[in-house]
Amino acid sequence: MSINRRDFLKGALAGGALLGMGAEAEARPNKTMPPQALGLLFDSALCIGCKACVAACKRVNGLAPDPTSGDDPLWDVPLDMSAYTYNVIKVYKSGTAVHKDQETDGYAFMKQSCLHCVDPSCVSACPVSAMLKDPVTGIVSYDAGACIGCRYCVAACPFGVPRFEYNKALPKIGKCELCRHRMADGHYAACAEVCPTGATLYGKVTDLMAEARRRLALKPGEKTVFPRGQLGGPDQSYSAPAPKYIPQVYGEKELGGTQMIKLASVPFDKLGHRPLPERSYASISEGLQHTLYSYLILPAAVLGVLGVVAKRNAKHDDDDDDGSAGRGRK
Amino acid sequence: MANAHAVAPLGGRLVTPVTVVLAGLTAIAGVILLFRFFFGLGAVTNINDGFPWGIWIAYDVMVGSALACGGYAMALLVYIFNRGEYHPLVRPALLASLFGYTLAGASVIFDLGRWWNVWHIFWPGYAQINSVMFEVAVCITAYIVVMWIEFSPVFLEKLGMKDVKRKLNKLLFFFIALGVLLPSMHQSSLGSLLVVFGYQVHPLWQTMLLPLLFLMTAILLGFAVVIFEASLVSVGFKRPGETSILARLSRIMYWTLAAYMAVRVGDLVWRGVLGAAFAPTLEALMFWVEMLAFAAPLVLLASESSRGRASRLFVSAVLLMLGGFMLRINGFLVGYETGSGYHYFPSVPELLVTIGLVAFEVLAYIVFVRTLPVLPKHATH
Numbered sequence: 001m002s003i004n005r006r007d008f009l010k011g012a013l014a015g016g017a018l019l020g021m022g023a024e025a026e027a028r029p030n031k032t033m034p035p036q037a038l039g040l041l042f043d044s045a046l047c048i049g050c051k052a053c054v055a056a057c058k059r060v061n062g063l064a065p066d067p068t069s070g071d072d073p074l075w076d077v078p079l080d081m082s083a084y085t086y087n088v089i090k091v092y093k094s095g096t097a098v099h100k101d102q103e104t105d106g107y108a109f110m111k112q113s114c115l116h117c118v119d120p121s122c123v124s125a126c127p128v129s130a131m132l133k134d135p136v137t138g139i140v141s142y143d144a145g146a147c148i149g150c151r152y153c154v155a156a157c158p159f160g161v162p163r164f165e166y167n168k169a170l171p172k173i174g175k176c177e178l179c180r181h182r183m184a185d186g187h188y189a190a191c192a193e194v195c196p197t198g199a200t201l202y203g204k205v206t207d208l209m210a211e212a213r214r215r216l217a218l219k220p221g222e223k224t225v226f227p228r229g230q231l232g233g234p235d236q237s238y239s240a241p242a243p244k245y246i247p248q249v250y251g252e253k254e255l256g257g258t259q260m261i262k263l264a265s266v267p268f269d270k271l272g273h274r275p276l277p278e279r280s281y282a283s284i285s286e287g288l289q290h291t292l293y294s295y296l297i298l299p300a301a302v303l304g305v306l307g308v309v310a311k312r313n314a315k316h317d318d319d320d321d322d323g324s325a326g327r328g329r330k
Numbered sequence: 331m332a333n334a335h336a337v338a339p340l341g342g343r344l345v346t347p348v349t350v351v352l353a354g355l356t357a358i359a360g361v362i363l364l365f366r367f368f369f370g371l372g373a374v375t376n377i378n379d380g381f382p383w384g385i386w387i388a389y390d391v392m393v394g395s396a397l398a399c400g401g402y403a404m405a406l407l408v409y410i411f412n413r414g415e416y417h418p419l420v421r422p423a424l425l426a427s428l429f430g431y432t433l434a435g436a437s438v439i440f441d442l443g444r445w446w447n448v449w450h451i452f453w454p455g456y457a458q459i460n461s462v463m464f465e466v467a468v469c470i471t472a473y474i475v476v477m478w479i480e481f482s483p484v485f486l487e488k489l490g491m492k493d494v495k496r497k498l499n500k501l502l503f504f505f506i507a508l509g510v511l512l513p514s515m516h517q518s519s520l521g522s523l524l525v526v527f528g529y530q531v532h533p534l535w536q537t538m539l540l541p542l543l544f545l546m547t548a549i550l551l552g553f554a555v556v557i558f559e560a561s562l563v564s565v566g567f568k569r570p571g572e573t574s575i576l577a578r579l580s581r582i583m584y585w586t587l588a589a590y591m592a593v594r595v596g597d598l599v600w601r602g603v604l605g606a607a608f609a610p611t612l613e614a615l616m617f618w619v620e621m622l623a624f625a626a627p628l629v630l631l632a633s634e635s636s637r638g639r640a641s642r643l644f645v646s647a648v649l650l651m652l653g654g655f656m657l658r659i660n661g662f663l664v665g666y667e668t669g670s671g672y673h674y675f676p677s678v679p680e681l682l683v684t685i686g687l688v689a690f691e692v693l694a695y696i697v698f699v700r701t702l703p704v705l706p707k708h709a710t711h
Contacts (some may be wrong), residue, residue: 082379121526127463128450146456149443151382152463156526160668163379164443166372171443255528272669274529281528286460288525288538292518293465299515306410306507313412314503 028287030256030280031119033205037138038178039116039259040192041208043215044271045101045243046199046226047109049089053191053200054078057087057113060182060190063174067167080112083165083174087113087191092270101243101265108264110271111200113191114161114176115251115258116140117280122153122162124282130173131162138205138259139180144172158255158281188230195228198238203231205259212249212263218242256280336707337421340567340700352693359686362679363440371443374679380672381663383441388662389684390437392520393655395470396548398430400559401477402513403552407582409506416579418572418706421484422563423556425704428477429691435474437687438467462522469516476508484702517548524661532613532665533603539593540661546590547654553583554650561644563705577637580646584631587650591624616656616664623653 057063058076066078066085078085090112095105102108120140122131130147133140142162149171153162165171179189187193192202201208208231218224221241228236243265250268251258254276264271292298366374377384400423407413408420439445450456451467458464480502486495521544524531537543557576563569598604607614627646631637663674676684699705 121528124460125463125526127458127461127467128447128456129458144444146447146450147444148447148450149445150441150463151443152461152523154379154382155530155666155668158528158530160379164382165370166375166377167370169368169370171370276529281526284528284538285462285522285526288522288541289460289462289465289519292541293515299511302514303507303511306510307504309412310409310506310510311503313409313414314506 028283028290030278030283033118033257033259034134034136034138035206036136037118037205037259038203039138039205039208039261040178040189041201041203041212041231042111042260042262043199043201043226043243044108044110044262044264044266045245046197047089047111048197048199049091049109050196051089052194052196053111054085054087054089056190056194057176058085060179061086081161081163083163083172086174086176087111090272092266092272094270103266103270106266108266108271109199110264110273111191111262112159112272113260114140114178115159115260116176116178117255118257118259119255119280119282121156121158121255121281121285124286125152125156127152134180137178137180139178140175141177141180142173142175147173149173156281158276188233192229198226198228198236201227201231202229203233205261207231208261209249209252212261215242215263216245216247216249220244253278256283337703337705338707339703340705342700344697344700349693349696352689352696355682355686355689356693357686359683359690362683362686365679366440366683371441374677374683376674376677376680378672378674380668381666381674383662384674384680385663385676385684386437386441386680388659389655390441390687391434392658392662394434394437394687395431395520396517396544396551396654396658397555397651398427398434399513399517399548399552400424400430400555401427401480401552402510402517403549404556405480405506406510406549406552407579409503410510416575419556419560419575419579421704422559422699423552424477424481425698426555426559426695428474428481429694431470431474431477433687433691435470440683462519462526466516466519466523469512469519473509473512473516476505476512479505480509484704487703513548514545518542518545520544520658521661527666530666530668531661532606532667533601534598534606534613534617535657535661535665537597537601539597543590543594543597543657546586546593547657550583550586550590550650551654553579553586554647554654557583557643557647558651561640561647563699567699567705569705573638573640573643576640576643580631580637580643581634583650584628584637587624587628591628594621594624613660613665616660620653620656620660623649623656 063084063086065073065076066082068079069075069077078088081088090110092108092110094103094107097105097107099106100108116139118138120131120133123133123140127150128146128148130143131140131153132143151164153173154164162173162175164173179187182190189202192200201211211231220243223239224242225237225239228238245263245265246267248268249261249263250273251261256278262273269275362374371377375384375386404416404420404423408416439448442448451464483495483498486498518541521540524536524540525538557580560572560576564572607617626649630642630646636642
């Protein structure tokens with residue numbers, strides 16, 4: 001009648017087994033970068049904060065003025081990424097904010113847009129394949145036709161990138177897709193196309209990474225050459241003295257790597273980029289799910305056991321219309 | 331579900347002050363939802379890009395489905411652990427679960443921005459099986475269907491279709507097994523939904539044991555809700571109480587709770603994050619509300635005699651429901667932080683929709699038990 005010690009121990013054992021599985025859930029490894037992956041290199045030290053990239057992004061993506069600009073805006077002044085703004089330049093300021101790229105009494109710019117993760121949380125979270133990672137270019141794309149508008153991607157993204165149209169009856173998610181819709185006619189990411197200083201540079205991620213390492217190896221003040229537009233495209237380079245960098249390529253290792261990588265002269269956590277582990281959250285989440293549901297073996301086995309037990313315990317219920325009481329345990 | 335004990339419709343008036351108020355609250359929610367569908371989610375809710383999920387998810391789905399685990403917990407007890415003496419509690423519990431789950435599932439539609447595509451979740455080519463939400467959606471939908479099948483003998487009785495009922499009863503064990511497996515899967519996965527959020531969920535709640543914590547509390551809430559509802563039914567419909575059977579049930583609930591607390595605290599200690607509970611933050615405060623709501627019944631129900639007291643049972647059940655509520659609200663809202671500058675507290679219309687949903691559930695429950703054979707036959711007065 002009352003639960004006895006044996007039953008309690010059985011329950012505790014079953015719970016313990018599940019617990020052990022949870023603790024040891026062998027996550028799948030991080031996904032790896034496609035060899036031909038495309039991306040961006042953003043160099044905070046080269047950015048002058050002109051926001052030409054913000055305007056160009058809105059133009060080529062046909063994005064309406066941001067709601068934060070007011071009802072009938074003379075200027076579109078987005079303060080943050082939104083469903084109407086896929087790319088925004090933010091400023092870090094400290095103290096008197098006179099010196100560019102200086103942590104104290106200085107300021108610095110940072111580009112905020114989709115980082116095109118190697119192992120994206122949004123793709124893992126999306127239940128309907130509306131967020132997809134291209135197997136060749138690695139671009140993380142959005143398909144409104146598939147999307148159910150659940151906003152799991154919005155909640156899951158560790159960089160707060162996908163945004164939702166809260167004030168529309170027929171809303172969509174908005175995010176940077178690296179101008180994949182402009183690639184067919186030879187264009188590339190508009191933010192890099194228009195950047196006057198090469199602070200945003202477009203290219204293959206392997207090339208961009210080599211360029212980032214070259215810059216980190218420079219002696220501050222030493223004369224060097226900075227390419228603009230597309231790395232490996234027409235030469236638009238110019239020469240300038242090398243800035244002093246924080247010795248880190250943000251996006252090289254963070255959550256398994258991103259295809260937009262960044263250099264800066266001010267620590268990244270000051271620029272809205274917190275330190276992140278190397279293991280992707282997608283791999284942890286999917287590892288857990290795969291441990292529990294791999295080929296449905298565990299659920300099928302549990303269902304089998306439950307079925308046998310339930311058949312035994314419910315068999316007296318077959319002819320229950322007589323209303324006889326005192327049923328149940330034999 | 332087949333029931334060894336005689337059950338009968340309660341009868342009585344359907345139009346009472348209580349049902350009229352419930353219908354009014356339901357209607358208000360309906361009007362607000364019209365606005366939502368014509369002018370977007372932002373027109374009636376306070377959700378934003380920092381808190382893309384509000385109470386329509388955190389309460390209606392997460393808490394709502396957990397509070398609807400009475401049927402699951404009782405089926406587990408009666409059919410898997412072979413505790414036939416709890417049989418009278420199965421059918422009413424299943425009915426509450428049926429409504430709770432059906433509405434939790436249906437309410438998702440209100441929250442989906444592109445609701446007309448919802449079938450994509452089940453459609454090969456769209457379905458994305460690595461998504462935790464895919465697992466949750468498929469399992470909850472399947473469970474709602476299974477519950478209607480489990481409950482169908484009640485309709486068949488009413489319709490006098492004895493043949494169909496007898497055939498169904500032969501297969502019922504399979505649906506009972508599914509009815510235990512499916513909630514075990516999706517209630518745990520509701521916790522797993524948070525895993526991919528990574529650092530965005532406060533360390534007091536972000537753990538690989540989330541599926542186990544959500545599963546154990548779903549079972550706990552199932553027991554608590556059965557006690558809560560049985561108490562309310564005996565008062566509300568002026569029926570004799572069932573304290574003796576509830577006292578025995580509470581003993582099982584007690585040990586489940588003890589096991590849960592051991593896992594919960596053990597996990598916090600093992601991950602070395604207990605210090606965060608003593609920081610002067612809102613998260614820490616809400617953590618203690620959650621933990622105290624779970625801990626108090628451990629004291630309240632410690633002795634055999636205390637479990638026999640209807641008032642203690644009722645208070646403990648309410649506390650456990652609060653604890654389960656807090657765990658889910660904490661995980662999905664209080665402990666969630668995607669970046670600075672975002673705030674969320676539900677708007678009045680948002681709250682009214684949730685209240686209307688609960689009102690509709692209670693209303694449907696009253697109509698069902700008055701017109702269908704659900705509750706054990708007692709001499710009512």
